[in-house]
Amino acid sequence: xxxxxxxxxxxxxxxxxxxxxxxxxxxxxxxxxxxxxxxxxxxxxxxxxxxxxxxxxxxxxxxxxxx
Numbered sequence: 779x780x781x782x783x784x785x786x787x788x789x790x791x792x793x794x795x796x797x798x799x800x801x802x803x804x805x806x807x808x809x810x811x812x813x814x815x816x817x818x819x820x821x822x823x824x825x826x827x828x829x830x831x832x833x834x835x836x837x838x839x840x841x842x843x844x845x
Contacts (some may be wrong), residue, residue: 781824785815789836795828804828817824 785795785804791814796804803821808811817828819842829838 780824780844782819782840782842783817783824783826783828783837784840785813785817785828785838787812788834788840789815789832790812790834791815792833794831794833795837798827798831800825800827 783803795815796806801821801823803818803823804815805818807816812835824839826839827838829835
């Protein structure tokens with residue numbers, strides 16, 4: 779299992795996580811995406827800096843199955 783973060787639909791779109799992410803793993807999402815932002819799993823190191831600055835607590839830790 780590998781840890782990463784995801785942005786839920788509680789996201790306010792403030793961009794605090796984008797500015798904080800040291801890996802530049804958080805990007806604006808395509809229009810049809812359920813959240814304003816998406817996390818690029820291959821870049822995310824699960825440092826949790828996004829969760830620390832999120833005013834809506836929309837950045838959550840998730841576990842991914844290793845391939």
